Amino acid sequence: MKSRPPSLLWFRQDLRLADNPALRAAVEAGFVLPIYILDDVNADAWKMGAASRAWLQHSLAALNQSLGGRLQFFRGDARSVIASLVETLKIDAVFWNRCYEPWRIDRDAQIKAELASRDVEVRSFNASLLWEPGTIRKKDGTPYRVFTPYYQKGCLLLAPPRQPLAQAESLQLHDLEAPGSLSLQALELLPRHDWHRQLLANWKIGEAAAQQKLEAFCTDTLGDYRRGRDFPAIDATSRLSPHLHFGELSPHQAWHRVEHAAMHVGGDGPAHFLRELAWREFSCYLLYHFPHLPEKNFNPRFDGFEWLQDDSGILHWQKGNTGFPIVDAGLRELWQTGYMHNRVRMIVASFLIKNMLIHWRSGADWFWDCLVDADLASNSASWQWCAGSGADAAPYFRIFNPVLQSEKFDPQGEYLIRYCPELTALPVRYRHKPWEAPPEMLQAAGVELGVDYPRPILDLKTTRERALARFKALS
DNA sequence: CCTGGAGTTGTCCTA
């Protein structure tokens, strides 16, 4: 008896079983062969960074477990991996959920064409965006460049986000090992050194953990979200970004769960969180319509800007040794946990770009490698926003003063000493600016500047004036 | 077709 071949379900940035349209379609078609391909070939310059890979390792392990160990892994050019699977297993249907990075769009279009020419059915779905970029335009047909009209007119007036799909029932999985399939370990997602262990001790990874976190956020912190989200010492943000990036959670699930919570929570926390989800969408929208966003200034006026080449400066910044505690705390948080609080991301970005006059791409590259929530769209759009070269960008004269920001948003210096514990014994007011503490106070606190904690690598006032002059000259 | 208000996240100076 000859059985029908399984349909191929290609997991990408949708590592979940619930609210997964491609999975649902595959299940309805019969037996399913679920696969994941680590495609560094087509990703080229945008291969996942180290922190993302470490996350991915655990997310795939969780997904594999939910699939009873039937998820099959591959490595290499997805075009040839899929072609060969289709050929050897006589597969006649392939399903996936869409991704929106330019290189993935190109690659997927090639695969789609190739499969179509072999009479293989290909169906792709939207699983990661509330509003897909191609559908949102201004009245004149061009894409939006400003967030608020994009969100208010383009998105909200168009259609409400669809309801999440229920998990597909009676999943029948293909249980033969496909030719060329590898073990998860063979993807070599974890670095040789042990850095990722400490990093991932901060996180619970996978679909179940993501759901729990969404649940906890809605019940515990959503009410105070608007105010609390600015204070890095408080656990008042959702920290859902890596789960959303890898698709352990869909934005539809988050949107509707938060809308539901709004009935009980009240206040403007829920609306502000939904706006943040919409900023994620806006970044993806910009990358879709302006595919050079990761490399080139969105506003070409910045092309003539002369950034400084300062390799030793970048190193101080990366390692959290600038001598400005809020900046150093942020970068150390990034290194130790794969994450940085949103407020602090803006502060360290402003410091690198405006005070150090270093190209926003240097910062974006570092974040790309270190963030567990690294996302090409959000990372590129946000760095350009900080630089002033992006869409709806910050004005050039908005230069964060790291001391004022620290005093305002971490008044007790709790966040500072969490990542710069050497400053703990200093009185709170000097935690924000240890170089101003009197020598005897530093001595009493056991801090020798330049030894236990760095001296400031630059002068805030003069670098601010330098940036104002240089940026003003662009206009 | 023109016009004016509003727009994620600040800082500094002056009165």
Next chain:
DNA sequence: TTAGGACAACTCCAG
């Protein structure tokens, strides 16, 4: 001590 204004330029859209 504190509040208000200046600091651009541009996009979007309602009137």
